Amino acid sequence: MFQPEYEMMDRERLEALQLERLNSLLARVYETVPTYRRKFDAADMVPHVSSLDELAGVPFTVKDDLRAAYPYGMFAVPMSEIVRVHSSSGTTGQVSVVGYTAGDLDRWSDLMARTFAAAGGTRDDVVQIAYGYGLFTGGLGAHYGSERLGCATIPISGGNTKRQVHVMKDFGTTILACTPSYALLIAETARDMGIDPTQLSLRAGVFGAEPWSENTRAEVERQLGITATDIYGLSEVLGPGVASECECQCGLHVNEDHFIIEIVDTETLQPVADGKFGEVVFTTLTKEGIPVVRYRTRDISRIVPGECSCGRTFRRLERLTGRSDDMLIIRGVNVFPSQIEQGLLGIKGVAPHYQVVLSRRGSMDQVEVQVEVSPEVNFDEVKTLERLRARVRAEITSALAVSIGVRLVEPRFIQRSEGKAKRVVDLRAEGSE
């Protein structure tokens, strides 16, 4: 454990620390960020709470607030204090820009060092960072954490997959950090090159930046011969390092000394009890550059009830089912691509590569899931294929509670990604893709 004095903090002391930091935050943003002053004034509130429960009465911050303040309008310090700028990946429209002070980078490094330590990392490890370096927070966030822990850090960034395999073999990589879908591509590429990744020094992986299922975890662990842990973060709140799994692999410990997590009902927006699902909301307690108060992430999850056997006292966020932006509504039923994945991956004969294709026939929306068959399946044998298709369709129907079309495709039909996997292809708007 990198900082046991915090990570195993007594809950009572932790909550006292949170309250003190929360009040300092509220006073600070009221003073320095016009958006918060306006919101707090409109809610007729003073920037002070006498208990953590009172946070529920403070207005939310949403992505549109950050967009409206583009680029620097929500920074809480003058630009002379900012030493680093990142931005969100912009997959859902205009990006938001985030700034870090030197103190922010220092704390971020500590939090990511906790992440690598929680995955079993020590200063003896060789860490290959295959997250993208750049405006995306993943690469540099992981980089500084790995260095802070004292690991030999390889800043290879994403892409050039054959080189990833060569480096992994020649440099003796022991921990891989990237998206889970990229980890699968690296495994596949290694086998193509005649290298069995399970025979290399690699022993652990720190994976995030996209929702993934337990089945994908099993697949990544099997193909690479490693223990795979999940991490969570988003640029508006920090980047990676907000929450991460320990080796128990039973939910992601939220760094509660730096963030307050709330789960709110998606309809009423009222906080729900631990164990209940809802939208994940974060308040940053110590960030200086661009702190956020009750930021609605659009991610759906819940707090795992109970204590973890690792000894950390921070509560655990259940691995993400999906971002509400990724949710599809199929004949009135809410569907996340990760549920399709969960339905698929236990089936022998299909590979962990799939895509949901939306199209329009007349005025009707059509949904089809394309699933790759494994290389060992004879794609020309119609009977085998038809049996497999029926099985896949039955599994998906049972996982989603709605029936959708399935098409089996040949191995490698679905385009691989070196970053976040593209799970949904929307052909409904004419002229697009």
Ligand SMILES: [Zn+2]
């Ligand atoms: Zn734990």
